[in-house]
Amino acid sequence: MLSSVSRDRIALAAAVVGPFAVAGGLIPFRTAISGANMALVLVVAVVAVAAIGSRLAGALAAVSAAVWFDFLLTEPYGRFTIAAGPDVLTAILLLAVGLAVSQLAARARRLHLVTITDADHLSRIHRTTQLVQSGAAPNEVVNQVRPQLVDLLHLRGCRFEQGVLLGRPPRLEPDGSITPRPVHSSSQPGELPDEDVELRVSAGGVYYGRFMLSPTPGHAVTLQARLVAVTLADRVGAAFDAARSGPDRRT
Structure with a gap:
């Protein structure tokens, strides 16, 4: 079984790499799928990181997801610039939702540790x-x-x-x-x-x-x-x- 320290380190690494990998996997479909739906897929990646890691890992995953959504999935591609107004709002909501999820996951883990014990x-x-x-x-x-x-x-x-x-x-x-x-x-x-x-x-x-x-x-x-x-x-x-x-x- 992984120690809490090892788990946190893995979660921090996943917070950086996970959203990037998910965003990269969406590149072939970025013209066929709406920005809002791609953001929802990235939120799933944030939830996965927040569920196994610390509050810091969840917050880092939220920031990473917003950054790679901007860079890889919105026009102009490959630049930290968003041309379409709706995509700007989607990126902001992606960051906000990701941060909120990381806080909720951290709180849920704490309650679980207190209640499910000897x-x-x-x-x-x-x-x-x-x-x-x-x-x-x-x-x-x-x-x-x-x-x-x-x-x-x-x-x-x-x-x-x-x-x-x-x-x-x-x-x-x-x-x-x-x-x-x-x-x-x-x-x-x-x-x-x-x-x-x-x-x-x-x-x-x-x-x-x-x-x-x-x-x-x-x-x-x-x-x-x-x-x-x-x-x-x-x-x-x-x-x-x-x-x-x-x-x-x-x-």
């Missing part, structure tokens, strides 16, 4: 959601989630800082990535940085605090586990939001 991950999310829905105080939810994060991400330690936002430590992002990415040469895919990583807690655009995660050096963490950690932090944010909004609002 029973232990689902159990963590379910228990925390039930606690929030019961009206538990935010600190109670924090105290339940903190040891779960330690176990889930194989941490040396974890603390919660309420309302504190100091420094610029590495951050666990909503899509499960770490920014900035670890740069030491020995880092493996999924390995967290050696320093503490922040996992922010917010809801409704309001920042409530952050978990400071102390990773175990050399221990890789799966993307699924990181996405579950983000979901647990979201539940903590919901608890703070419910407490701020009053007893009648529960998430």
Whole structure:
């Protein structure tokens, strides 16, 4: 089975080559098929790339499709110029639709990874959601989630800082990535940085605090586990939001 890194590299290559190959295959038919129909064929290529790759790969495929549609399939052929007004609109729509599809595909993959996972991950999310829905105080939810994060991400330690936002430590992002990415040469895919990583807690655009995660050096963490950690932090944010909004609002 391909690793996520290998799959992303293949998707990036396909994002460049795929739309070009499809557009090239349409050249013999470009006088017989309307520009709109050729654009639809290129959208299929963008969808294929977005389905297997990252958001970046999908966006790159959308740009590549629009470029090769212009260069190979619209008059004057072989030039980055479009003579017909309808073809200009088609090229713009091709780019817009391709970008939208790449975003939707990335979102769908994330939801799939969170929901189609092992029973232990689902159990963590379910228990925390039930606690929030019961009206538990935010600190109670924090105290339940903190040891779960330690176990889930194989941490040396974890603390919660309420309302504190100091420094610029590495951050666990909503899509499960770490920014900035670890740069030491020995880092493996999924390995967290050696320093503490922040996992922010917010809801409704309001920042409530952050978990400071102390990773175990050399221990890789799966993307699924990181996405579950983000979901647990979201539940903590919901608890703070419910407490701020009053007893009648529960998430």
